[in-house]
Amino acid sequence: MLRIQQLEVSRGHGPHAFRVQLPELALEAGQIVAVTGVSGCGKSTLLETLGLLLRPTQAQVFTLGQEAKDIRALYASGRESELAQWRARNLGFVLQNGGLLPYLSVWENMVLPRRLLGLPAKADHLDAAIATLNLERLLNLYPSALSIGERQRVAFSRAIAHAPGLVLADEPTAALDPETAHNVFQLFFSLAKELDLAVLLVSHDWDSLSQFAIPRLQAKLEPGLSIFVPEVAAPCL
Amino acid sequence: MFVNVFRLAWADLRFDWRISFCMVAAMVAVVAPLLLLFGLKHGVVTQLQQELLQDPRNLEVKMLSSGSFDQAWLNKLRQMPGVGYAIGMTRSLNTQADLRLDRRRFLENVEVLASAQGDLLLQTQARDLSPNEIILTQEAARRLNWTAGESVHLRLNRRLDGQLEQGNKAMTVVDVLAEHRYSRPAVFVAPETLLALEYARDGFQIPDFSLLTGKPLATDMPVLYARARVYASTIDQVGEVAKGLEQQGIPVASRYADIENVRAINRVLSLIFGVIALTAIVGCAASLGGAFLANVDRKRKDLAVLRLLGIDSGGVIRYVLIQAILLSLLAYALGLGLYGLGSTLFNQLLVGDGLQTDFVCRITLAHALYALLMVAGLACVVAAIGAWRAVRVQPAESLREI
Numbered sequence: 064m065l066r067i068q069q070l071e072v073s074r075g076h077g078p079h080a081f082r083v084q085l086p087e088l089a090l091e092a093g094q095i096v097a098v099t100g101v102s103g104c105g106k107s108t109l110l111e112t113l114g115l116l117l118r119p120t121q122a123q124v125f126t127l128g129q130e131a132k133d134i135r136a137l138y139a140s141g142r143e144s145e146l147a148q149w150r151a152r153n154l155g156f157v158l159q160n161g162g163l164l165p166y167l168s169v170w171e172n173m174v175l176p177r178r179l180l181g182l183p184a185k186a187d188h189l190d191a192a193i194a195t196l197n198l199e200r201l202l203n204l205y206p207s208a209l210s211i212g213e214r215q216r217v218a219f220s221r222a223i224a225h226a227p228g229l230v231l232a233d234e235p236t237a238a239l240d241p242e243t244a245h246n247v248f249q250l251f252f253s254l255a256k257e258l259d260l261a262v263l264l265v266s267h268d269w270d271s272l273s274q275f276a277i278p279r280l281q282a283k284l285e286p287g288l289s290i291f292v293p294e295v296a297a298p299c300l
Numbered sequence: 301m302f303v304n305v306f307r308l309a310w311a312d313l314r315f316d317w318r319i320s321f322c323m324v325a326a327m328v329a330v331v332a333p334l335l336l337l338f339g340l341k342h343g344v345v346t347q348l349q350q351e352l353l354q355d356p357r358n359l360e361v362k363m364l365s366s367g368s369f370d371q372a373w374l375n376k377l378r379q380m381p382g383v384g385y386a387i388g389m390t391r392s393l394n395t396q397a398d399l400r401l402d403r404r405r406f407l408e409n410v411e412v413l414a415s416a417q418g419d420l421l422l423q424t425q426a427r428d429l430s431p432n433e434i435i436l437t438q439e440a441a442r443r444l445n446w447t448a449g450e451s452v453h454l455r456l457n458r459r460l461d462g463q464l465e466q467g468n469k470a471m472t473v474v475d476v477l478a479e480h481r482y483s484r485p486a487v488f489v490a491p492e493t494l495l496a497l498e499y500a501r502d503g504f505q506i507p508d509f510s511l512l513t514g515k516p517l518a519t520d521m522p523v524l525y526a527r528a529r530v531y532a533s534t535i536d537q538v539g540e541v542a543k544g545l546e547q548q549g550i551p552v553a554s555r556y557a558d559i560e561n562v563r564a565i566n567r568v569l570s571l572i573f574g575v576i577a578l579t580a581i582v583g584c585a586a587s588l589g590g591a592f593l594a595n596v597d598r599k600r601k602d603l604a605v606l607r608l609l610g611i612d613s614g615g616v617i618r619y620v621l622i623q624a625i626l627l628s629l630l631a632y633a634l635g636l637g638l639y640g641l642g643s644t645l646f647n648q649l650l651v652g653d654g655l656q657t658d659f660v661c662r663i664t665l666a667h668a669l670y671a672l673l674m675v676a677g678l679a680c681v682v683a684a685i686g687a688w689r690a691v692r693v694q695p696a697e698s699l700r701e702i
Contacts (some may be wrong), residue, residue, distance in 0.1 A: 107699060116608075116696040144612040150695075151610025162605045162698050164308075166315030178304050179610045205315075233699050 064228055064261045065090040065113070066131065068124035072112045074105075082120075083108045084290045088280070092228065095255055095262040098291060099269045100282030105289040106265045107233060113263060114231050115150045128153040128228060152180060155222030155260075157232035157251075161214035163206040169217050170202040176225040188258050192220045195254045212243045219251050223258060230255070232264045236271065244271050252277075305615050308606070309622040312599070323591050324631045330584040331635030331675055334577050336642045338671075339661040341569040346662065348562045352535050356420040356481075358558065359384065359531040361542045364551040366391050366526035374528060382540040384533030385420045388491055388525030389413070390498040397497055398455040399436075399487060405445050411486035412454075413529065414494040420531040421482060425475050429490040431508065434471040440485035441476045448473075454487070458501050460514055467500050467509030495523065535559045585682050592686030596620070596693075603690055604698035617687040624683030625676055632675045636668065 067088040074081045083105035090096060098106050111117035118138050119125065125134040128149070137146055155176070156162070163172045173193075174184040193199055196216040206214055215235055222230045235251070236244035252275055255262050266272055269279065280291040313320045352358045369388070377386045389395065395413065400406040415435065419426035425435065434454070436446065446452065456467045477488070500506040503514045530545070532538040542554045596603070603616060611619070643661040650660045663671075 111696050111699060114608075114696075114699075116694070116699070144614070147607070147610050147612045147695075150608075156608055156698075158605070158698055162601075162608070164312075164602055164605060166312045166602075167308075171311070176609050178307075179301070 064092055064094075064128070065263075066124050066126045067113075067122065070112065070119050070122040070125060072108060072117060072119045074108055080287060081105065081108075082288045083112070084288065085109060085280070086290065086292065090229065090261045090263065092261050093256065093259045095252060095264065095275075095277045097269070097272050097277055097279040098263060098265045098282075099267065099272070099279050100289070100291075101284075102267060104282035104284055105291075106267070106282065109291060110231055110233050110263070110265045114154055114156065115146055151176065152225070153227050153229060155225070155227040155230040157215070157218045157222045157230065157235045159234045159237050161206070161211075161218040163214055163217060163221070165206050167205075168202065169198065169204050169206070169209070172206065172217060173198075173202075173221050173224050176221060176227075180225055182225060186224070186226070188226060189220065189224050191257065192223055192254055195257065196220055196250055211238050212247055215239065215247050216250065219247075219254065223254065223260060226258075227260075229261045229263065232262065234266055235264070236266070236268070241271060244268070245274070248272065248275060301611075301615060302618065305611065305618045306622055309619050310626065312602075313623055313626060319591075319595060320627060323588065323595075323627050324634065326584060326587045326591065327628060327631030327675065327679070328634045328638065330580045331631055331671070332638035332642070334580055335635060335639035335663060335671060336646075336661065337573055337576060338667065339639065339643050339663045340646065341573050342664075342667065343660045343662045345562065345566045345569060347658075347660070348565060349535070352555070352559060352562060356423065356531065358535060358555045359420055359533075359538060360554065361530045361532060361538060361545060362553045363527040363530065363545065364553055367550065369525045369528065371523050374525060377528060377530065380541065380544050382532050382534075382537030382544070383530060384537075385418050385531040386528050387414050387416055387419065388494075388523075389527045389529055390494055391526040394498040394501050395494065397487070398457075399440065399444060400453045400455055401444055401446060401450060407440060407443055407485060410440060411484060412494055412497060413486060413488050414491040415488040416491065419488075421529075422477060422488065423481060425477055425481070427474070429474065429488070429493075431490050431492050431496070432469070432471055433474045433490065434493075435475045435477055435488040436473050437477045437482045437484065437486045437488075438479040439483060440487060441473075443485055446473065446476075452487075454489075454493075454497075454509075456497055456500055456509065458503070458511070460503050463513075465511060465513065467506060467511040469509045581678065585678060588679065588682040589685050592620070592624070592683050593689060596686045596689045600693055601698060603693045604695055607693065607695035608698045613691040616690045616693070620683050620687040620690050621680055624679040624686075628676045628679035629672075631679075632672050635675075636671075639663075 065088065067085050070085040072083050098109060100106050108117065112119050115134065122135055126132060127134055132149060137149060167175065173189065177184055177186065196219060198216060198220060201209060201213060201217065209217065236247055239247060248271065279294050281294040283290045283292055374386060374388050377383060395411060396409045397412050398406060398408045399410050415422055415426065415429065417426055417428045422435070434452065436452070451470045452473055454469050454471050458465050458467065496506050496508055499517060500509055500511050504517045505512055505514045530541060532541040538554050538559055539556050542552045542556055545552045607616065646661040647659050651658060
């Protein structure tokens with residue numbers, strides 16, 4: 064699904080330059096891994112790189128998707144639309160604030176990735192997600208009528224609507240209170256297991272996540288450098 | 301992809317209807333008054349031009365002096381650019397004759413004009429006349445008390461070798477000219493008949509008019525006209541025809557000044573309309589440009605999400621342009637509706653109430669289409685600025701709160 068070897072990405076120039084390294088990562092379907100670290104350690108930079116939003120400075124291996132597409136070649140081709148298509152097809156995103164479009168109903172938000180890929184709106188796995196996340200009664204509402212927790216549940220269902228294989232979640236519970244955050248994580252992880260999804264979850268709140276016994280990549284900080292290394296020899300490596 | 305982008309753009313406009321309404325209102329506030337202003341300008345100028353066109357005498361270029369012009373000159377005159385119709389005339393003294401039905405019904409010194417097919421003065425009643433056919437004007441027929449089917453005698457007097465002689469010829473009336481086409485008592489004859497009247501007065505034998513004394517008319521005698529009745533084909537060409545004759549040393553008179561007056565009105569109104577339109581368009585473009593830019597900034601996060609979900613730069617440009625086109629179409633439709641109300645009001649209140657015209661405010665279908673293209677074009681140009689900003693929104697911007 065996702066294979067990385069010796070990936071490095073830089074931000075800034077001169078004395079303000081900051082590098083993020085990921086020596087190795089292999090993520091298969093059904094695996095969940097957390098990326099943790101203090102604020103400013105480069106978690107979001109790593110997520111952007113893995114989400115094909117930021118070009119890595121170097122990578123020995125960087126493949127994504129069932130077909131193990133070489134992302135370095137995709138960047139080298141310079142075709143923005145191809146990259147956008149590959150991202151749209153193979154990745155699902157859960158954003159900090161949900162990232163729902165305010166002018167679409169919950170249902171329209173959920174099926175938008177499918178429509179943009181030319182897929183039929185209805186899908187069995189989406190129905191299962193709606194049931195698991197208790198979203199049936201919210202489908203016709205607009206995001207402004209939802210609580211933050213409900214928005215995040217809708218955001219999860221949108222992220223998996225097109226069966227992307229890999230879901231990248233960026234601080235999805237940052238705006239929630241601990242109890243709601245725990246409930247949302249619980250629902251999300253059970254959905255990921257049920258649908259056999261690979262999930263990479265960025266969070267600064269390991270305390271909430273540690274209860275779920277998932278492996279994690281922890282940022283080790285050095286001057287101008289952050290290296291994400293596995294804390295536990297876990298199924299993600 | 302286009303359908304999806306269209307659907308998203310439309311849903312966004314509908315959801316954000318207050319902002320959409322403001323943008324549409326900004327355009328309607330320019331489109332409707334401009335359409336009305338242009339309708340008024342076009343209506344007034346069209347009316348003035350139609351008035352000029354309706355009276356063919358406005359097309360006439362009158363030759364003020366007599367000369368000696370042969371048939372070749374007349375043929376050349378007819379080929380001159382801008383000449384719609386030309387027919388030879390005799391000396392003005394010889395373009396008069398008496399009309400007589402019987403002892404009590406007669407008219408003296410009636411105007412006699414040559415005419416033929418294509419005569420702009422007679423318009424639909426113009427025809428080629430044989431030497432014994434005439435067309436009476438309505439006024440001549442009324443004063444003669446002529447009734448249909450009666451022959452009219454064309455008479456002239458001449459003094460030859462001290463003797464007073466009277467020429468006379470029975471003519472068939474083939475038509476009576478509508479009064480609005482020529483209001484004076486007159487008779488239209490074939491060019492040969494008019495020439496015969498001149499030859500008779502010049503002392504020649506004209507058996508057709510029972511004038512058997514005088515010099516015989518040589519068969520090879522060249523036809524010479526003293527002047528011609530000349531009409532330009534359109535009012536725009538009156539000046540050119542007049543200039544062409546003046547270059548030949550022939551003094552002329554025409555309604556060129558009146559035509560130029562209408563043109564000047566058109567120019568002045570066009571200038572006024574142009575300046576007002578330009579000012580309004582610049583204001584509207586600035587207002588819309590600001591609105592589109594502010595809208596893109598306001599929706600930066602949503603645009604970033606759309607890009608994250610797979611819509612590329614082209615899709616983002618289409619998204620913004622589709623919104624601009626939809627807004628401009630709506631604004632145009634409302635503007636046209638308001639124009640319809642305004643023009644109806646103008647036409648009902650002003651026509652027939654001091655103004656001798658059918659309408660004062662009107663635009664043609666072509667004008668309406670041009671206006672539509674201009675509105676949509678302006679919206680697209682302005683939206684392009686917004687689109688340029690929108691394509692710079694990076695999908696990564698959706699990942700974090702800014």
